[in-house]
Every structure is written in structure tokens, then in C-alpha cells.
Amino acid sequence: MNTVSTEIIQEYLDATRVGIDKELDRLLPAADHFPPSIHQAMRYSVFAGGKRLRPILCLEAGCLLGGDEQTLVRLGSALELIHTYSLIHDDLPALDNDDYRRGKLTNHKVFGEAMAILAGDALLTLAFQVLAEPPVASDRKARIVAMIAELAAASGTVGGMIGGQVADLEGEGKPPDAQLLETIHRAKTGALLRASLRLGAIYAGAAEEQYAALSCYGEHIGLAFQIVDDLLDVEESSAELGKTAGKDAAQHKITFPAVYGLEASHRMAAEECERAHHSLALFGERAARLHELADHIVHRKS
Amino acid sequence: MNTVSTEIIQEYLDATRVGIDKELDRLLPAADHFPPSIHQAMRYSVFAGGKRLRPILCLEAGCLLGGDEQTLVRLGSALELIHTYSLIHDDLPALDNDDYRRGKLTNHKVFGEAMAILAGDALLTLAFQVLAEPPVASDRKARIVAMIAELAAASGTVGGMIGGQVADLEGEGKPPDAQLLETIHRAKTGALLRASLRLGAIYAGAAEEQYAALSCYGEHIGLAFQIVDDLLDVEESSAELGKTAGKDAAQHKITFPAVYGLEASHRMAAEECERAHHSLALFGERAARLHELADHIVHRKS
Numbered sequence: 001m002n003t004v005s006t007e008i009i010q011e012y013l014d015a016t017r018v019g020i021d022k023e024l025d026r027l028l029p030a031a032d033h034f035p036p037s038i039h040q041a042m043r044y045s046v047f048a049g050g051k052r053l054r055p056i057l058c059l060e061a062g063c064l065l066g067g068d069e070q071t072l073v074r075l076g077s078a079l080e081l082i083h084t085y086s087l088i089h090d091d092l093p094a095l096d097n098d099d100y101r102r103g104k105l106t107n108h109k110v111f112g113e114a115m116a117i118l119a120g121d122a123l124l125t126l127a128f129q130v131l132a133e134p135p136v137a138s139d140r141k142a143r144i145v146a147m148i149a150e151l152a153a154a155s156g157t158v159g160g161m162i163g164g165q166v167a168d169l170e171g172e173g174k175p176p177d178a179q180l181l182e183t184i185h186r187a188k189t190g191a192l193l194r195a196s197l198r199l200g201a202i203y204a205g206a207a208e209e210q211y212a213a214l215s216c217y218g219e220h221i222g223l224a225f226q227i228v229d230d231l232l233d234v235e236e237s238s239a240e241l242g243k244t245a246g247k248d249a250a251q252h253k254i255t256f257p258a259v260y261g262l263e264a265s266h267r268m269a270a271e272e273c274e275r276a277h278h279s280l281a282l283f284g285e286r287a288a289r290l291h292e293l294a295d296h297i298v299h300r301k302s
Numbered sequence: 303m304n305t306v307s308t309e310i311i312q313e314y315l316d317a318t319r320v321g322i323d324k325e326l327d328r329l330l331p332a333a334d335h336f337p338p339s340i341h342q343a344m345r346y347s348v349f350a351g352g353k354r355l356r357p358i359l360c361l362e363a364g365c366l367l368g369g370d371e372q373t374l375v376r377l378g379s380a381l382e383l384i385h386t387y388s389l390i391h392d393d394l395p396a397l398d399n400d401d402y403r404r405g406k407l408t409n410h411k412v413f414g415e416a417m418a419i420l421a422g423d424a425l426l427t428l429a430f431q432v433l434a435e436p437p438v439a440s441d442r443k444a445r446i447v448a449m450i451a452e453l454a455a456a457s458g459t460v461g462g463m464i465g466g467q468v469a470d471l472e473g474e475g476k477p478p479d480a481q482l483l484e485t486i487h488r489a490k491t492g493a494l495l496r497a498s499l500r501l502g503a504i505y506a507g508a509a510e511e512q513y514a515a516l517s518c519y520g521e522h523i524g525l526a527f528q529i530v531d532d533l534l535d536v537e538e539s540s541a542e543l544g545k546t547a548g549k550d551a552a553q554h555k556i557t558f559p560a561v562y563g564l565e566a567s568h569r570m571a572a573e574e575c576e577r578a579h580h581s582l583a584l585f586g587e588r589a590a591r592l593h594e595l596a597d598h599i600v601h602r603k604s
Contacts (some may be wrong), residue, residue, distance in 0.1 A: 003340045011556070029459060030459050033459075033460065034469070034485075035459070035465055035468040035472060037468060037472065038459050038464065038468045039459060042459070046307050063577045079495050081599070085423075089419055089420070089423060092416075092419065093417035094414070094416040094419060095416050095420075097421065099530065107461055112396070112435070113395040113396035114394075114471060115468070116398065117389070117391055117394065117396060117419060118397075118464055118467060120423070120467055121387075121391060121422070121426065121464055122458060122459045122464045123456045124423065124427065124456070125454050125457045125462075125464065126452055126458060126459075127351060128430045128453075129450075129451060129454035129455060129458060130452045131450075132448075132450040132451035132454060133455075138444055141443040141444040141446075141447050142440055142443040144443075144447050145434050145443050145446050145450075146428055146434075148431075148433075148434035148450060149431060149434035149435045149463075151430075152428070152430045152434060152435075153431060153435075155427045156339070156424060156427045156428060156431060157331060157335075157340050157341060157344070157428075158331050160427075161426065162340065162420055162423055162424045163337055163340065165416070166337040166339060166420055167336070167344045168418060170337060170339065177307035179506075207563065208322075225483060231407050261528065290409045297412045
């Protein structure tokens with residue numbers, strides 16, 4: 001990506017993030033709402049500097065198919081609540097035991113373990129409330145139900161986020177294995193990224209081939225995202241990442257660099273990005289933003 | 303309650319529980335499904351001897367209004383998944399730190415803390431999947447969305463289960479306070495019990511006054527349930543309870559006996575039960591089962 005397009009996408013991301021943050025602020029109970037401690041803990045992690053990639057993907061997929069922007073921002077916020085809950089629980093001492101995330105203390109370091117567990121539970125619960133509560137036209141109810149089913153499946157144990165997290169934890173210390181690596185990452189990060197596209201597609205009433213194309217795009221950027229994540233953990237410093245660098249190797253995690261080496265991993269990320277571009281062929285020029293987002297995911301520095 | 307009616311309700315409860323357990327077994331991923339550890343952990347706690355009170359309340363409320371029994375058992379199972387997740391997380395060392403529950407080792411004692419946290423997350427997630435995934439007629443989709451919204455609200459932080467749990471934890475060691483006590487228990491146990499009735503009512507297309515009556519019944523049995531729970535903790539032995547007795551006092555929890563004394567607490571439980579009976583007036587004889595369930599809740603021994 002050249003400098004000009006990097007700047008343009010960054011401006012777009014910053015502007016979109018502002019709108020999503022405003023919606024998240026509206027959806028989360030106020031910090032002084034009883035009992036205040038839990039609402040403070042929830043807000044702390046939601047507003048700890050997330051990139052809002054998942055709501056943005058949902059928004060772009062939905063807008064591409066003519067969906068209403070305001071509703072898509074509201075519904076897409078559910079994805080960020082799920083993502084944030086997963087980070088809070090992953091950081092707990094019993095799991096990855098991380099003290100820093102995005103350059104700030106992790107939730108349990110600030111609010112204690114009990115509150116961090118409950119804040120994660122609360123964000124997970126709120127995600128489904130956000131999808132189910134707003135009034136939508138009665139002929140849209142079936143789409144809401146389908147979105148909830150997709151979000152739950154992508155977050156669950158069978159090929160979803162929790163299943164991936166379990167396989168990742170249990171893979172620590174095992175010999176690097178390409179098959180297991182792909183299984184872990186398709187589930188751990190891939191399923192929710194693909195769901196981000198799918199939620200937007202479902203809401204906007206995607207035709208079957210449109211849904212399949214956006215799912216395919218989601219799978220490729222999902223793998224690209226994870227390969228880059230693994231590479232950043234090796235190549236960047238903790239200061240640049242805002243979290244502890246080099247943790248994967250220290251914990252003997254199964255990663256792309258560990259299985260394929262650095263050079264091949266870089267090549268694979270570029271290939272997945274290329275495949276993501278190809279997946280969008282049927283949308284033509286209209287998918288420009290999703291093309292830019294794929295490039296952005298591969299070229300990000302944190 | 304006399305001995306004959308106790309026996310009849312027990313037979314009914316046992317038979318209904320068998321059907322619910324069968325449905326839960328069908329809904330949970332198989333114990334050997336990848337990654338097996340999480341599915342074993344989920345199943346361990348779901349099949350650790352729960353009374354299935356919440357699905358039974360959902361089923362009875364729905365059947366009272368002509369709802370289909372099989373679908374109500376399936377949808378009502380979501381309530382048991384939520385209830386089980388909350389027990390697993392409540393028992394964690396960072397929260398109530400309990401080693402036993404229903405006479406068996408708690409989830410984290412068997413599977414470790416990481417897996418217990420993730421198994422709770424997974425059951426919470428699966429609950430919403432159970433509501434959203436099954437095919438229902440398109441004119442029923444709006445009801446499913448309303449059920450999901452109610453379940454999420456009842457499980458959440460604003461007057462819901464997590465809010466009650468936070469207030470309960472933060473109330474430890476505070477002077478006994480009647481107002482705080484009621485706030486905690488309406489949220490911690492009351493909201494999900496009321497939601498059990500409401501989910502059945504929504505699914506069966508309850509009229510406004512039927513919905514209000516069942517909600518009212520749910521609130522009264524919810525308080526009765528919690529008062530009896532507090533009393534059992536004082537009056538029964540650990541062997542009878544299947545969990546550590548006397549923990550409330552040891553942890554300086556705000557309980558009904560602590561605020562009102564034993565005698566007044568017994569009287570209050572009976573009064574709440576009486577109010578629950580009155581709430582059902584408009585259903586006449588048809589609500590016989592819900593009347594029996596109210597009595598059963600007050601007279602239970604564990």
C-alpha cells in the first residue's frame with residue numbers, strides 16, 4: 001500500500017470509529033448505574049483503544065448491499081462487545097495471565113479477578129441484548145434471529161472462538177503442527193471476523209452468492225489477520241504493540257512463524273490478502289472499502 | 303403441603319426432569335467433539351443433579367397458554383444453561399470459592415480454573431444459540447427475538463443476575479440492610495426465575511394480563527425461593543445441602559435471616575408463596591401445576 005492510500009484508509013477508520021464509539025457509549029449502562037463497579041469495569045475495557053475492526057467489517061458488508069448505516073452500526077456493536085469480553089477473559093491469570101493490553105493495565109489488574117470475570121460475562125450477555133432489543137420492522141425479525149444464531153455459533157465451542165481458545169491453550173508446548181494451527185486460528189479469531197461480514201450481509205438481506213462471497217472474504221482476512229498477529233508478536237516491541245511482545249514463544253504457543261518460519265509467514269499473509277481481494281470480484285467497484293480494509297489488515301503495525 | 307401432594311409433585315418433577323435432561327443432552331456438543339475438554343466440562347456441570355426448576359417453570363407457563371410442549375422444553379433448556387454457567391462462575395476461587403456443589407466437586411476443582419471460566423462462557427453463549435437456531439415458523443420469529451431480549455436482560459447487570467451477584471459480593475461485611483437485601487435478590491435469583499415464566503408466556507403468545515400475572519407469580523416465587531435458600535444455609539447441614547452450609551454467615555453475606563431473623567424469614571417465605579398463589583387467580587384450575595410448584599419451592603429441603 002502506498003502512503004496516500006494508507007492515509008485515506010486511516011482517515012476513514014478514525015471517522016468510523018468515532019461513530020461506533022458513540023454507539024457503544026449509548027449501549028453500555030452509565031458508569032454510575034447501580035451497581036457502578038461492574039459498569040465501570042465494562043466501560044474500561046470497551047474504551048481501552050480498540051480498533052473496532054469487527055463493527056467496521058459488519059458495517060461495510062451491510063452498506064455494500066444497501067443496508068441502513070445507523071442500524072448496522074448499532075447491531076455491529078454487538079461484535080465489539082463479544083470481542084472485548086473475550087480479551088478480558090483471555091487476559092485472566094488462569095488463562096494468558098497478561099498485565100497489559102493496548103498499553104493499559106488489563107481489566108483484572110484494575111478491578112480484580114472477580115469483577116473481570118463478571119464484566120466479561122456481562123459484555124457477552126449485552127451483545128445478545130443489543131441484537132434483540134431494538135425495535136425493527138416485523139419482517140426483519142427473522143434476520144435478527146439469524147444474526148443471533150450466527151454470532152452465537154461463531155463465539156461458541158464448535159469451530160468458534162471458545163473452541164479455538166481451548167485448542168490454543170491445550171496446544172501450548174505441543175510440537176508445531178500446521179493442521180492444528182489452522183484449526184485453532186480459523187476458530188479463535190477467524191470465526192468472529194467472518195461473522196462480522198455475515199452479520200452485515202444477513203441484515204442487508206444478501207443473496208446466497210453475495211453471502212458466500214463475503215464469508216469467503218472474511219475467512220481469508222481472518223487468516224491474514226492472525227498470521228500478521230503472530231508476526232507482530234515476534235517482530236515488534238512491547239511498546240509498539242501495547243502488550244507484552246514475544247509471549248507466544250515464551251508460552252510455546254503454536255504460531256505461524258513457529259510452524260512456517262518468518263519469511264513463509266509473510267508470504268502466506270500476502271497470499272491470504274490476495275485471496276480476500278479475489279473473493280470480492282462479483283461486487284466490482286462497490287467493494288472498494290473492503291479491498292482497502294484487507295490491505296490495511298496485512299500492513300498494520302499493531 | 304400434605305404427604306400425598308408432595309409425592310404427586312415429586313413424581314411429576316422427576317418425570318419432567320427426564321425429558322429436560324434428554325433435551326439438554328441433545329443440545330450440548332458430544333463429550334468427544336473437538337476440543338473434548340470443554341465439552342466434558344460443560345456437560346459435567348449441566349448434569350450435576352440440577353432440579354431443572356427454570357425450564358419446568360417455562361414449560362408450565364407456556365403449556366398453560368396452549369404452547370407446544372416439545373418446543374417449550376427445547377427453548378426452556380436455555381434457562382438451565384444460563385443457570386449452570388452462573389453457578390460455575392460463582393463457585394470460582396475469585397468469587398465464592400466453593401469446592402462442592404450439589405454434593406459434587408465444583409467445575410474448577412475438576413477441570414481447572416481456565417476451563418471452568420471458558421465452560422461458563424460457552425454455556426452462556428449456547429443458551430442464546432439454543433433460542434435462535436431451531437427452525438420456527440416465520441410468524442414466530444418476533445417471539446423468539448422477544449425471548450432473547452428478556453433472557454439477556456434478566457441475566458445482565460441492570461436489575462439482572464450479574465448485577466445482583468455484584469451487589470451481593472460488594473454487600474459482604476456491610477451492615478444488614480433490608481432495602482439492599484431485596485435489591486440483591488430480586489436481581490440475583492429473582493430476575494431469571496421471572497424470566498422463566500416470561501419466556502414460556504412470550505412463546506405461547508400471552509395476552510397482556512396473562513403476561514403480567516405470570517410475571518407477578520415469578521417475582522413472588524423468586525423471593526420465596528431466595529428466602530428459603532438463605533434459611534436452608536442456616537438450618538441444614540452440608541450433607542443435606544450438597545454444598546457447604548453456613549457459608550453465608552461465614553462470608554458475612556446480607557441474608558433474610560441476618561436482616562429479619564429466622565422466625566420472620568419463615569413467615570415471609572410463606573407470605574410470598576401466598577402472593578404467588580393469588581397472582582394466578584385469572585387462570586383458575588388450569589394453573590394447578592404452578593400452584594403446586596409454588597408450594598414445592600417453599601417446602602423444599604435442598
